[in-house]
Amino acid sequence: MRSELFREGLLEGKVAIVTGGGSGLGRAAALELARLGARVAICGRRREPLEETRSLAPDGAITVDVCDVREEQQVDAFVEQVLERHGRIDFLLNNAGGQYMVPAEDITPKGFRTVIRLNVEGTWLMTHAVATKWMIPSGEGGKICNVTLSPHHGLPGMAHSSAARAAVENLTRVLSIEWSRFNIRLTAIAAGHFETETLLTKYPEQVVRGVAKTVPLGRLGRPEEFAWLVAFLASPGGDYFSGAILTIDGARDNWFGPYPPPGLADESGKPPAEARRPRA
Numbered sequence: 001m002r003s004e005l006f007r008e009g010l011l012e013g014k015v016a017i018v019t020g021g022g023s024g025l026g027r028a029a030a031l032e033l034a035r036l037g038a039r040v041a042i043c044g045r046r047r048e049p050l051e052e053t054r055s056l057a058p059d060g061a062i063t064v065d066v067c068d069v070r071e072e073q074q075v076d077a078f079v080e081q082v083l084e085r086h087g088r089i090d091f092l093l094n095n096a097g098g099q100y101m102v103p104a105e106d107i108t109p110k111g112f113r114t115v116i117r118l119n120v121e122g123t124w125l126m127t128h129a130v131a132t133k134w135m136i137p138s139g140e141g142g143k144i145c146n147v148t149l150s151p152h153h154g155l156p157g158m159a160h161s162s163a164a165r166a167a168v169e170n171l172t173r174v175l176s177i178e179w180s181r182f183n184i185r186l187t188a189i190a191a192g193h194f195e196t197e198t199l200l201t202k203y204p205e206q207v208v209r210g211v212a213k214t215v216p217l218g219r220l221g222r223p224e225e226f227a228w229l230v231a232f233l234a235s236p237g238g239d240y241f242s243g244a245i246l247t248i249d250g251a252r253d254n255w256f257g258p259y260p261p262p263g264l265a266d267e268s269g270k271p272p273a274e275a276r277r278p279r280a
């Protein structure tokens with residue numbers, strides 16, 4: 001299948017890593033990058049979903065490795081394997097991540113560490129390995145894109161993850177400064193609510209039922225909309241983006257709920273306006 005948006009061969013010759021490529025947003029991104037001609041290495045903890053992603057891509061476009069991004073030795077071995085196989089790494093999407101939903105007072109020390117370790121340490125280990133094993137010593141630089149979370153003004157039930165994603169966003173900013181001398185460009189995609197299988201099945205049913213109503217555009221994001229942004233950043237169109245946090249969330253960061261709010265609009269859907277007062 002061809003990309004619905006970009007020209008064929010746009011990413012020919014490029015090598016990309018997508019962590020968590022076996023499902024949801026990671027799968028959609030890996031497939032779009034592969035459609036555009038990139039060779040894509042995906043990883044995750046379970047082989048089966050990764051193999052399924054590979055089976056959906058053009059022959060030979062995607063390679064699969066089991067790797068837990070929290071484990072330094074596994075990350076090192078994975079990055080070395082990709083370099084042995086493909087000889088270069090142009091683009092890294094740190095997509096593996098997540099959390100569980102729970103009131104903050106019920107987060108145990110182990111639970112907090114678990115979420116920080118996955119999102120912050122996992123992102124850092126992969127970023128550091130790719131930078132020090134290829135992007136810096138090769139002199140070629142490259143692009144690293146981290147996946148974070150919108151809303152930025154706090155997501156109740158996800159205190160650990162909100163803290164972790166803020167850390168990743170600041171890491172993105174500081175590395176974009178430090179590593180500009182190596183031509184490494186870093187961005188973060190702050191994803192709002194996307195209709196992935198995990199989002200639809202992992203969280204409490206009553207939360208999932210109402211989640212689209214927390215988005216001004218009134219719907220969840222589609223995985224391909226995320227994948228197109230990733231492909232754009234990997235393409236020459238993304239060459240001058242660095243240090244930016246790109247929020248893709250149907251305006252969720254700016255308002256909680258559909259707009260206009262239910263019950264406030266007129267029959268045509270127009271929000272209310274105050275009457276003009278006569279000038280004094």
Ligand SMILES: CCCCC/C=C/C(=O)SCCNC(=O)CCNC(=O)[C@H](O)C(C)(C)COP(=O)(O)OP(=O)(O)OC[C@H]1O[C@@H](n2cnc3c(N)ncnc32)[C@H](O)[C@@H]1OP(=O)(O)O
Pocket residue numbers: 097098099100101102108110111112114115118192193198199203207208211
């Ligand atoms: C509807 C609103 C949506 C908001 C936006 C959402 C965005 C998304 O991110 S959707 C995609 C989410 N995807 C994922 O979260 C996938 C990755 N997540 C995971 O793998 C797990 O959820 C993980 C983050 C907990 C990590 O798993 P693992 O390393 O296997 O950890 P354990 O299951 O062994 O748990 C360790 C530790 O963590 C605490 N804990 C885990 N789950 C819960 C829970 N449901 N409730 C309370 N505490 C939990 C707990 O301390 C665990 O230790 P033990 O108690 O000893 O088991």
Ligand SMILES: NC(=O)C1=CN([C@@H]2O[C@H](COP(=O)(O)OP(=O)(O)OC[C@H]3O[C@@H](n4cnc5c(N)ncnc54)[C@H](OP(=O)(O)O)[C@@H]3O)[C@@H](O)[C@H]2O)C=CC1
Pocket residue numbers: 019020021022023024025026043044045046047049067068069070095096097098099118122147148149150190191192193194195196197198199
């Ligand atoms: N869907 C949404 O609305 C939003 C998603 N996000 C973020 O986007 C990313 C993708 O989300 P989504 O596709 O919905 O969720 P998924 O749960 O489908 O994706 C998470 C992927 O990461 C992999 N993964 C988890 N832990 C590890 C680990 N320790 N090492 C390697 N891989 C791991 C999982 O595979 P495996 O279990 O086999 O390891 C899975 O393929 C996540 O970071 C998520 O938090 C952010 C905001 C909103």
